[in-house]
Amino acid sequence: MLKIWSIKKDNAQAEKKKPKVSAAQIRVQKDLTELELPSTMEMSFPDESDLLNFNLSIEPDEGFYKGGVFRFTFNINNNYPHEPPKVRGIQKIYHPNIDLDGNVCLNILREDWKPVLNLNSVIVGLQYLFLEPNAEDPLHKDAAEDLRTNRKSFEYNVKQSMRGRDVKGNYYDNVMAKN
Amino acid sequence: MAADNSTTAMQTDSRDWADRWRHINKILDRRGPFCDNSFREGYENTLLPQCKVLVIGAGGLGCEILKNLALSGFKDIHVIDMDTIDVSNLNRQFLFRPSDVGRPKAIVAAEFVKNRVAGVVVTPYHGKIQDKDDDYYKQFQIVICGLDSVEARRWMNATIVNLSQELGEAIPIIDGGTEGFKGQARVIIPTVTSCYECSLDMLNKPTTFPICTIANTPRLPEHCIEWAYVLEWPKVFKNEKLDTDDPKHIQWVFEAALERARQFKIAGITYSLTQGVVKNIIPAIASTNAIIAAACCNEAFKIATTSAPYLDNYMMYTGNEGVYTYTFQHQKKPDCPVCGENSVNVDVNKNWTVEEFIEWLKEKPDAQLKKPSLMTADNKKIYLQAPPILERSTRPNLEKKLSSLIEDGDTIIVTDSTLPFSLQLVVSLI
Incomplete structure (x- = not known):
């Protein structure tokens, strides 16, 4: 028979039953356990046996959004890292790059995702959105327009929205940190 | 088929006739300059009569592959497909007729080939590749994939590579893929050549918009x-x-x-x-499928007969700028999570706690670990260094005996920032 059918066994290891563990699972284990979460972020798992679904909260310590706690859900599928994690905000907030349904406009979550990126890159990207909201890539048009034309008014509106008050006819969720 | 008048007169079965395999026999009946040393003359001395070949997918590529295999002397063909036939398939998936719309692709394709080519047995399975286990996959000598998704390819690749490692016997995977005028065919010899996971970084993501x-x-x-x-x-x-x-x-x-x-x-x-x-549908072009399927089946034929060297290991076909192909050797990734040599046997004192085990790992000079995180292969946490919430919830395990969390012979998946990917430890408790 053809020689390619027998693989050389260097040692006994080939005889041991190899586990059925998906490459996505191992990659998530690697990404998660090497996360360097800043003190402004916290992670939680609705079901700790499922590492593919978790929540992340961000409590910015500077910028427009200081004082609020912003929550996101992460959903990773078995095609990770070929596909990016799905990230969604769970509160209604006033932010140029996040719409009222929690969709996040962050390039590496969609068109610029690459398998060499990891969860840390996504988390850094999210953090950055709160420090430097970007009026050029609007997902929430009013908020972007506001930021572009008048930073003072934008700042005021952000503060109002974070307390659960209405901004231009829309009520937002109260996201203030409870001390 | 190309039978002349004298042979047509001799036929007993419209699906078979004397000399039907004459052209194939020309290749198999005598040794040629490119034959492998193990080549022995004659169809009966090749693997063809008893080779069990598995075809994954009975769509655009699958129909071509099944037809080619049956007409190249393979006798025992199995096919898996989870789809049913849609009207839009009929322009190129030539084993199907309008009256077959709605029926399972695998079953219809198998019937067609069996009825057309005498002596060929095609065994269909209408369902997912994930429905089948190692016992099913290990009966095959060659697997040919005509799939349309990255996810299914990754699953198939990981399953066959793991199985090959376990058996100590390589089951070659021949993977074909097409996208409009472009296509690719590759031969994966598990653990010897690069596997599908090794080349994952090369893939383009489907077009998405900001x-x-x-x-x-x-x-x-x-x-x-x-x-x-x-x-x-x-x-x-x-x-x-x-x-x-x-x-x-x-x-x-x-x-x-x-x-x-x-x-x-x-x-x-x-x-x-x-x-x-x-549905992220990419236009399918019948000729591209025909070319790629032909390349795949030629490889299967060469591997089963050893009559010529097989593809080493990646052929790209670019039909949109004239007919252009480029063949190269895709390199194996040493730290590939699927085929990489990252599995090590370790003997562990069965009285050790998890903490003692981790200390021992850190001191192991050939491992070079700093902050190892440990999980079992069936996804149970042993100890994770981060994020804090998981570190806290797994910390109580540090004091437990390792033998209370795993069994002798179990595998532990270790990740660490010093490791490019992961390390798999097969633990013997002594």
């Missing part, structure tokens, strides 16, 4: 369709997931996209474009 463009400044019909199914569908239907195979769902997306396109004065939304964008 979500802000979709939301605010649509310019293309595709932007409107993506808006309808990415942003509008979840808003309107909350918890109901879009079923891309449900015509009612596609119709809804189509109408929503059409309305949006009207607002932005964009032309070009059609039902079939909607279906194409939502």
Whole structure:
């Protein structure tokens, strides 16, 4: 028979039953356990046996959004890292790059995702959105327009929205940190 | 087929006739300059008569592959496909007829080939590749994939590579893929050549558009369709997931996209474009499928007969700029999570606690670990260094005996920032 059918066994290891563990699972284990979460972020798992679904909260310590706690859900599928994690905000907030349904406009979550990126890159990207909201890539048009034309008014509106008050006819969720 | 008059007169079965395999026998009946040393003359002395070959997918590539295998002397062909036949398949999936629409592809394809080529047995399975286990896959000597998704390829690759490692016997995978005028065929000899996972970084992601463009400044019909199914569908239907195979769902997306396109004065939304964008359908060209399937089946034939060297190991075909192919040796990734040599046997004192085990790992000079995180292969946490919430919840395990968390012979998946990917420890408790 053809020689390619027998693989050389260097040692006994080939005889041991190899586990059925998906490459996505191992990659998530690697990404998660090497996360360097800043003190402004916290992670939680609705079901700790499922590492593919978790929540992340961000409590910015500077910028427009200081004082609020912003929550996101992460959903990773078995095609990770070929596909990016799905990230969604769970509160209604006033932010140029996040719409009222929690969709996040962050390039590496969609068109610029690459398998060499990891969860840390996504988390850094999210953090950055709160420090430097970007009026050029609007997902929430009013908020972007506001930021572009008048930073003072934008700042005021952000503060109002974070307390659960209405901004231009829309009520937002109260996201203030409870001390 | 190409039978001349004298042989037609001798035929006893319309599916078979004397000399039917004459052309194949020309290759097999005598040794040629490129034959492998193990080559022995004669069809009966090759693997062909008893080779069990598995074809994954009975679609565009699958139909061609099944036809080619049957006409190249393979006798025992198995085929898996989870799909049923759609009208739109009929232009190129030539084993199917209009009356077959709605029936399972695997079953119809198997019937057709069996009825057409005498002496060939085709065994279909209508279902998912994930339904089958190692016992099923290990009966095959060659696996040919004509798949249309990265996910299915990754699963197949990992399953066959792991199985090959376990058996100590390589089951070659021949993977074909097409996209419009372009295609590729590759031969994967598990643990010897690069595998599908090794080349994952090379893949392009399907085209997606920035979500802000979709939301605010649509310019293309595709932007409107993506808006309808990415942003509008979840808003309107909350918890109901879009079923891309449900015509009612596609119709809804189509109408929503059409309305949006009207607002932005964009032309070009059609039902079939909607279906194409939502299901990420890439135009299939019959000739591309024929070329790639032919390349795959030639490799299967050469591997089974040793009559010529097989592809080493990656052929790209670019049909959109004339006929151009390029063959190269894709390199194996040493730290590939599927085929990499990252599994090590370790003997562990069965009285050790998890903490003692971790200390021992850190001191192991050939491992070079700093902050190892440990999970079992069936996804149970032993100890994770981060994030803090998981560190806290796994910390109590540090004091437990390792033998209370795993069994002798179990595998532990270790990740560490010093490791490029992961390390798999097969633990013997002594």
